[in-house]
Amino acid sequence: MSVIKELARIINEGVNTIQSKCDASGKPFPSLDEPYTPESDAVRIQVIADALPIIAAANQLIATLQIPAMSIIVASGYVHVSAAFATIAKANVVEALREAGPQGLHVKEIVEKIKKPMDPAKLARMLRICATYHIFREVAPDVFTNNRISSLLDKGKPLKEILAKPxxxxxxxxxxxxxxxxxxxxxxxxxxxxxxxxxxxxxxxxxxxxxxxxxxxxxxxxxxxxxxxxxxxxxxxxxxxxxxxxSVKFEVPGAILQGFDWGALPKGSKVVDVGGGIGGTTMALYDIHKHLRYVIQDREAVIKQAQQVWQTERPEALENDTLALQPHNFFEKQPVKDASVFLLRTVIHDWSDRYARTILTHLRAAAAPYTQLVLVDQVAPLACSEDGISDVPGATAPTAPPPLLPNFGLAGSMVYNLDIQMILLCGGEERTVLKISQLLSSAGWKLQRIARVPGNLLHKIIATPA
Structure with missing residues (x-):
């Protein structure tokens, strides 16, 4: 069978499988034309594994059929989409369209509502290129409305409030x-x-x-x-x-609860969320596992914001001493010496090996014999076939069948986008299994297993003192 026929077969069979599952559940697959809601997207969670090869095959089929020069020009031109997208988002256009409803707004009316000194004709051109990439819809000449993708940019507040309190x-x-x-x-x-x-x-x-x-x-x-x-x-x-x-909400629902048996930790066990920000990860754990004690560590300015968030959303955690908010620089000695778990979600990927090693070494020095290290990060596969670390459970990632790229191509591309994000902003990287193992070993930790949550971007990398 030719490559293009095989790619078409993967797409056709995958779509039939998804449609059958939707029919069996009595829920339609969500339409691009409707705004996003968690309820309407619930069916997607059930078919994530089925969707990955379809997305990979569809993108590979496009790359195969498209004129090569056009492919590279379009890829280079994504900067134009980003420029348009950035302008639209900064101008609060999404919120203006949400308030207008499904009939949409003419660009002249959009400019009046957002109170920005913008040329409506140029705004229309910005929205039109986004609509061509299925972000927004043009429902009539120069009249646009939100769709499923653009609605995710909605800040969820009245436009008047956003303008008054930027x-x-x-x-x-x-x-x-x-x-x-x-x-x-x-x-x-x-x-x-x-x-x-x-x-x-x-x-x-x-x-x-x-x-x-x-x-x-x-x-x-x-x-x-x-x-x-x-x-x-x-x-x-x-x-x-x-x-x-x-960002915990971008993951498979309950992903932080999977792959590690938090419930098996004895009552009163201490979970230290190192570099935990204002506590989104800890909050997800706290809501289910109230038998544990939690410490969130971050920079002083962040901890001040965390205090406000927890006082508003979960005040009882502060009042009954289930939670401690602790300013801490993780490049300095770790003050908590009795942690059952050191939890670092999307922290180590921010830092180059030298700095990441310093963080992990301080944690190793503070670790008790029973302490477990749980890193929640992406694990970057290569774009070719590779051998995993055979003695580490979960180290070998699932691969796509030929003729698809082993890493599922576009369907698995988020890890590489965030890897470039690290080059731009932080200096870290999304590491391969081998690099993760070597980094942990250099800081006195032994990689025990990688718990992969199907369909999730982030995985749990679990280590113990070496």
């Missing part, structure tokens, strides 16, 4: 909006100078967190998290913390 725009938002806003702000600006940065002998080989594209773009010598604490960056700091707190 610093609080992302507070209590669903989270996706905050995460995307980081990409179209810091990341987008850093990306513009990346080629200069990576080919500059003075920065090309640096692993310092204050010698990255973001510093070049923003004209600062402060590392990202120090820069966030600078005057003038209050919105960026709040937005980042909210994005990290809410």
């Amino acid at each position: 610093l609080e725009a992302f507070d209590e938002s669903p989270g996706c909006a905050a995460f995307v806003d980081i990409l179209i702000d810091e990341s987008f600006k850093a990306a513009a100078v990346t080629q200069d940065h990576l080919m500059d002998p003075s920065t090309a080989f640096s692993d310092e967190p204050n010698q990255l594209p973001i510093q070049r773009a923003m004209h600062t010598n402060k590392a990202l998290f120090e820069w966030y604490d600078e005057p003038g960056n209050e919105l960026r700091r709040r937005r980042f913390n909210i994005a990290m707190k809410e």
